[in-house]
Amino acid sequence: MTCVTNTGSPLKYAQRPIWRVQGEVGVKTSDQVAEEVPIAMLCNDRSYAVMMATPGDLDDFALGFSLTEGLIHHPDQLLDVQTNSYVEGISLSMQVASEAPVNSLSTDDQRLLPGRSGCGICGTRQLEDLVRQPLPVADVRSFSAHALRHALATLNQHQPINDATGSMHAAAWADANGDTQITREDVGRHNALDKLIGALRRKATNPVDGFALISSRASYEMIAKAASAGVSMIAAISAPTALAIDLARGAGICLVGFSQPQRYNIYTYPERLI
Template identity: 50%
Template sequence: MTLPESTADSPLPGAVQRPVARWRAGHLAEQADWIAEEVPVAVVCNGRDFAVMMATPADLEDFALGFALSEGLIATPDELLAVALRQQLEGLTLALTIPAERAAALAQRERSLEGRSGCGVCGSRRLEDLLRIPPRVTADPRISAAALDAALSGLAAHQSLAAATGATHAAAWADRDGRIRLLREDVGRHNALDKLTGALHRGGIERGDGFAVVTSRASYEMVMKAASAGIAVLAAISAPTALAIALADSTGLTLIGFARPGGCAVYTHAGRYAGRPGGEP
């Protein structure tokens, strides 16, 4: 895929430089600042419009696969037959080619609204489309407190967009020892997770060998996307919602919130998390 010109020419994909007048202690400095890009990305399946997401134009091939899987457009990665990126005046189009029987089913559950960068389920027409329950996760890793601490401590070193712009979320994959294996960033938290799950599949990484960490709250769609990808442990640095907890419980996913080096809160299926001596998380 060819990335948009602004991103392709940038030393920091997903960001552009813009002038800023910066005031500090009463002094003015005219500078160039790194700004995260946020563009409309239309997802088209076999020539039929499906959704428009506001996203950061980087790692879009990962996003295409992760989004197609989490939205149920395809059942397995090999059903994504082709991806083409097209730049238009209004934004970008991801043209997906999927099996004809999958494309036919989309007529029953098209999206009619844009998906804003803060919304992973905007535009769903029916309740059953919004509240799709993924299959129960089958992976069963055991995650230690030390591994979670290591992953949380290692996030910043991999967040190049956030370091430069201060405007992006991250979704990371850590192995059982807490080493960050993959990390994807986006202005939308759900986009970052779709990018991560797409990268996991493309890299052939087994979801039973680690856990996911997100730099956001754990909302319903984050749990849905994680469970759909077969991720058994999802740790968020902020709080979960009640619906997220209910979905995590029903799908067998271990949901961790308020994850910080030194502590966390485990809301569902706590047996996968081995806390510190004395039973404390």
């Protein structure tokens, strides 16, 4: 897979002037704020979606989005990605192999998601497209509670953009020892997970050798994306939804919620967290 960037890598956060008020005193200064731009996703010159996302790790985003949205079955089907910046935003022009599933979609079947960064269903045209029942993960393994606690305790150390801006979601992958190996950040929780999945596949990392952490709630679509990538355990900082729990059980995913180093809830497959 080749990526051609025409205009360089945009900054992931920006500076904006503010008045900082404390008590009765106001001071004019500046603040670091997260970047959020429209990113148009094109497959073989056909518009598929426009996502509001942080303009970083776009190679990973293109691959992860293509895999979790079912546009391609395998990374090799993504032949080329060209990144172009415009006044209005960024386009990711993806060339995919002729046998890729996206080429069998009609215009009516395309989701054409307008500006999605938080909602998992905006732009879905048909009811049967709403809930995608993921296939069970092919391989599962158990992890120690110590590894999970270690990964949770050190997660903040791997979120530099959120540390600067305070407004970013993170998706991370930790190995069996709980050491975080890959982290991706984005203003959108779905985007952060897509970027993480893309990074895992680009690095040829076996997802079953570790587990995922997300800084958000665990919605049904986050579980569907994790299942499509072969992740067998996912820990969310916030709560899961009932549908996410049901999908995780059906997909064979150990789902942990309200995750803190010394306190968490295990919603599915508690025997796999030793």
